[in-house]
Amino acid sequence: MKAAVLKSFGSPLAIENVPDPVPGTGEVIVDVVATRVLSYMNEVFSGERNYALDLPIIPGPGGIGRVRAIGPDATKLAIGDWVFCDPTVRSRDDAIAPDIVLQGLTAAGAGGMRLQKHFRHGSFAQQMMVPTENVKRLGAITSDEATQWCALGTMLVPYGGFLAANLQPGETVLVSGATGNFGSAAVSVALAMGAARVVAPGRNEKILADLVRRFDARVKPVKLSGNEDDDRETMKRVAQGPIDCVFDIMPPSVGTTVVRAAIMTVRPYGRVVLMGGVGMAGGAGLDLPYPWIMRNCITIHGVWMYPPDAASRLIALVRAGLLRLDEYETTAFDVDRANEAVAHAAAHAGPFKLTVIRP
Incomplete structure (x- = not known):
């Protein structure tokens, strides 16, 4: 698959072919249709923000896509479902105080860095592997609508x-x-x-x-x-x-x-x-x-991020018409132009502006 890879801080993203992700139990593979580019991604990639990233890594926190493959512990998801990939990944061995990694962006503490070694790669790629519990069903949408649904990550x-x-x-x-x-x-x-x-x-x-x-x-x-x-x-x-x-x-x-x-x-x-x-x-x-x-x-x-059920509840607010995605002005790039997308996001960082990569 094609992906944008950060190999060292201060260098441009490398656009190259990498191996497809292979799922295990508790994991889902999603075909990424659209993913937002944070306005400060350039500061992350330069090293200015000093985010905890074990390089090389495919960046990109979360995204919108369709389920390609599921594990045996998934009972509600189906191949082809439109989903939001929640980037807030939690360790599964401590429900009270889990370690957390923002997949494709940063990690918290030594435990988060260990978790990042597995759930390391993000959404600036044609496919990504996501923990089963982080895949949230959207219902029926179109490919064009996927771009606007990327606003979920900001909201x-x-x-x-x-x-x-x-x-x-x-x-x-x-x-x-x-x-x-x-x-x-x-x-x-x-x-x-x-x-x-x-x-x-x-x-x-x-x-x-x-x-x-x-x-x-x-x-x-x-x-x-x-x-x-x-x-x-x-x-x-x-x-x-x-x-x-x-x-x-x-x-x-x-x-x-x-x-x-x-x-x-x-x-x-x-x-x-x-x-x-x-x-x-x-x-x-x-x-x-x-x-x-x-x-x-x-x-x-x-507060750092949000509870595990927040994404599904926010999707329900959108579906009910209480929260409007069309407030956002979107600009889309393909993955070959990922570096342009990062520059564009930094230059257009205002309210209700959304820069998106469509791998």
């Missing part, structure tokens, strides 16, 4: 955060980082889950206005000034009532004062979800007042 991240925070219909959410790719998805997902309003702070007034255009007056934009205290008070005022949940998805380049300004808008007994990259590039840590957390009974959730 799943904030969905996991809101599940951890037990977001309830009618609540008010603040999305810190709302003008980014994952942040704009968080706005969409929160509203699909029944949020009454979403406070959307940011510096880019054009993007803020576009969020209001897309989702109506339920989105409450806030133009940030850079003054922590002033911004906090403005966000509280615009919310028009208590903020039940703050969701942070800021990138590594953002300072902690911006994050703190958003977090400390949450009401007493409120919940905070941290899913961003702040601090990963070094610098000061996130300084939150101990008395404020304790006396206001604030719950802070650190």
Whole structure:
């Protein structure tokens, strides 16, 4: 099969023929029809992000495709089924605290690196091997629609955060980082889950206005000034009532004062979800007042990805018409142009933009 292979950090992807994957018990082979390219893939491949990857590797986290082969432990899947390949792979020998690898992207800790040695190759290829439990049925779609369904991978991240925070219909959410790719998805997902309003702070007034255009007056934009205290008070005022949940998805380049300004808008007994990259590039840590957390009974959730059943539940939201995939503007490349796709994703990293490889 043809695949794009990362052989060393800082080098282009090599487009070459590699052996087809061979399934064992507990594994499924999927013909990859479409897979998203993360906007920061260039930073992963250069080594700038210092992601844990045992090279050489076929990159690509998750994808949309059709089942080619199944193992004896699969009782619901059938050859030809359209599926989403969930990249969040968990070790099977510890249900309470499993090691995790993002297939084709990175791993967490020594256990995750061991897991990556088996489930190492991702979706920038014509076929990929996926754990049986990570193959989620989509129902009937067309090949063209597979490109749009790649947006699931982006929406799943904030969905996991809101599940951890037990977001309830009618609540008010603040999305810190709302003008980014994952942040704009968080706005969409929160509203699909029944949020009454979403406070959307940011510096880019054009993007803020576009969020209001897309989702109506339920989105409450806030133009940030850079003054922590002033911004906090403005966000509280615009919310028009208590903020039940703050969701942070800021990138590594953002300072902690911006994050703190958003977090400390949450009401007493409120919940905070941290899913961003702040601090990963070094610098000061996130300084939150101990008395404020304790006396206001604030719950802070650190969340990496989402629970195993999240993908199936999110697919149901799409099928019910509550979450729209057609919000995304997609640009597709074939696998021979994988390096062009990576460059395109970096240059078009805005909200509701999706770069896709169709192997």
